[in-house]
Amino acid sequence: MDILHIPFYFEPGLGLYDMEKRFTFWASPEVREWFKARGYTLYERCWEEDMILDTSIPAIPPQTDCGEAEYPYAYFDTDSEEPEEPKMPLRSRDMTGKAGFAQDALGRHVAIKIVRADTDEYRILRFLHEQSLDTLKENSIIPVLELIPNGAFWFAVMPRWALYIDTPEPVYIHEVVFIVHSLLKGLHYLHANNIVHGDICSGNFLVNHITDDWIGIPRRGHLRAEKRLLYALFDFDLSIIPPSGTGFQLTDPTARLT
Numbered sequence: 001m002d003i004l005h006i007p008f009y010f011e012p013g014l015g016l017y018d019m020e021k022r023f024t025f026w027a028s029p030e031v032r033e034w035f036k037a038r039g040y041t042l043y044e045r046c047w048e049e050d051m052i053l054d055t056s057i058p059a060i061p062p063q064t065d066c067g068e069a070e071y072p073y074a075y076f077d078t079d080s081e082e083p084e085e086p087k088m089p090l091r092s093r094d095m096t097g098k099a100g101f102a103q104d105a106l107g108r109h110v111a112i113k114i115v116r117a118d119t120d121e122y123r124i125l126r127f128l129h130e131q132s133l134d135t136l137k138e139n140s141i142i143p144v145l146e147l148i149p150n151g152a153f154w155f156a157v158m159p160r161w162a163l164y165i166d167t168p169e170p171v172y173i174h175e176v177v178f179i180v181h182s183l184l185k186g187l188h189y190l191h192a193n194n195i196v197h198g199d200i201c202s203g204n205f206l207v208n209h210i211t212d213d214w215i216g217i218p219r220r221g222h223l224r225a226e227k228r229l230l231y232a233l234f235d236f237d238l239s240i241i242p243p244s245g246t247g248f249q250l251t252d253p254t255a256r257l258t
Contacts, residue, residue, distance in 0.1 A: 206231065
């Protein structure tokens with residue numbers, strides 16, 4: 001089986017890296033053909049004159065302006081609340097270059113992340129891949145749909161969900177409570193399985209509603225108010241699995257809630 005060469009330095013976290021080299025990797029014909037042979041059509045990379053950008057758009061245009069969520073896949077909306085902006089339906093953004101976006105054979109939107117083999121991140125993703133969708137849905141963890149081997153690396157395929165979970169701002173108390181409860185459930189599940197996330201922040205919490213990543217639309221607020229949205233923890237780049245016998249104790253994040 002042919003192996004894709006990863007032409008850039010790879011380390012956990014953001015770090016310092018050559019963004020252009022990483023973005024060019026995902027845009028190269030070789031990489032596009034490699035994934036196409038495995039059932040995934042990578043998004044088209046966006047350019048500004050001769051500069052490659054950290055954004056990309058679906059290669060297969062959506063057939064409708066909006067789509068309903070069929071777990072684990074997200075709701076989507078192509079309309080914009082800022083009509084003066086150029087319309088780029090479902091534009092995605094990844095500033096690290098460690099992930100690309102694609103559509104599967106049924107046109108569903110996924111994120112594909114490069115993961116080094118023999119790391120805790122890979123072991124965690126492998127564990128999640130082995131769990132049922134119902135379990136991960138109940139515990140607010142993004143599912144791993146497929147792990148594609150590639151020499152010293154793996155490509156982890158996950159459904160594309162969206163960042164900026166608080167955009168637009170929540171209106172009702174129950175919306176905030178549900179978001180916080182989802183986060184705590186995710187943490188509890190990880191801790192119960194001896195996993196330390198290591199990077200809990202708003203940027204590592206997703207919502208199952210995708211749009212143009214640069215421009216929000218009101219429908220997300222309506223979906224949230226109607227209790228139709230789901231949230232999930234993701235990104236195990238800095239996560240660890242503490243070895244047994246170290247005395248490291250994980251706590252239940254909900255233990256002090258009354």
